[in-house]
Amino acid sequence: MWSVSLSKFRTRFAPSPTGLLHLGHAASARAVWEAAARAGGEVLLRIEDIDTTRCRPEFTDAIYEDLRWLGFEWPEPVRVQSEHFADYASVVEALEARGLAYRCFRTRAEIAAQTPAGQVFTSAPLSLAEEQARLDAGEVFAWRLSLAACQAALGAAYHELSFQLETEAGLETRRADPGLHGDIVIARKDSPSAYHIAATHDDALQGMTHIIRGQDLADAPHIQILLQVLMDWPQPIYHHHALLMGPDGKRLSKSHGSISLAELRQDGKTPDDIWAMIGLQ
Structure with missing residues (x-):
């Protein structure tokens, strides 16, 4: 197989x-x-x-x-992973330094209220003045990956992203759609990292050739392939098994x-x- x-x-x-x-x-x-x-x-x-x-x-x-x-x-x-938060923070810092990440001060309730049903959350960074005012006020924030900035950085390559998926029929190439996830959180308000950053970082660090997990994460490669391309990490083959x-x-x-x-x-x-x-x- x-x-x-x-x-x-x-x-x-x-x-x-x-x-x-x-x-x-x-x-x-x-x-x-x-x-x-x-x-x-x-x-x-x-x-x-x-x-x-x-x-x-x-x-x-x-x-x-x-x-x-x-x-x-x-x-x-x-x-x-909790022993390696500095590793994941360095990835977030690298993305922020390239203008690909921004601070998001919105709460989940605010995001839900401001995002139309059936759509994913995307936003533009705050102005420097407003951001600094919120930081000075001690407001907490999460770091989010900006899909708009990623598209600008990658150009036409953004729309050609794909990943390898192993199915019962064999190896298939699937077109990736990072927009399925919107501007994902890459560092939470209560943690220096979030799932997609930590998982893709460690998959690259540990030399994973195959990612085997349940169908509940079948959409994960769409955003993880974007992170792999941005960070110049290897791209493993994905397989999603049926859930019990x-x-x-x-x-x-x-x-x-x-x-x-x-x-x-x-x-x-x-x-x-x-x-x-x-x-x-």
Whole structure:
């Protein structure tokens, strides 16, 4: 299925420790490790804990325990993103220095009220005087990537962005549309980074050739390819596996109330029981 030479294949499993792993995580992890095994490659474990308000160390410890219990192995050391905020801040600084990022002082409520239904948020930077006045007043802000500035910087190449997507039919080239996401946050008000910056930075740093994750992130390559081009980072191949659904037809998630792997283990379930529960033997 995979279209690169076997010696180059490297992917990652990158959970966020905002809660305990559940059956959906187990299914995703198995998809990642099995793909690497078929290609004779390797899987790196990465802890994506940049959300300092929700991520907790005990959940990180539980991730290690659950994955080892399921029989997965990975090289050490594990990259824990909260230990590398300076790396992500340097990316934001580089983009800002090129005029590709701007400070956004709007709250989520303000953005929702000012953005028409069905549209994504884009904006122009404030005037220097207004921005300085807000900074002097101590107002908090997020950094956003300016799509307008990116289009101006890349010219015609912006509209020719594409990414490689591995499907059951084989390797396909898809045209990217960064506008699907609007002016994304690249550094949050409460954190020196946001998901797309940290993930694409680490994918490049760790030499990922393939990104394997669920269909819930199927739109992510559209903006991540733009960051990769702007930062001159390698462009991996993407694959999005099907999500594990609950009896109600909704995908399993922490907020969905999915029972955790830790609870199942305490109830006497074995890893083989877990695979059987998600339809894998």
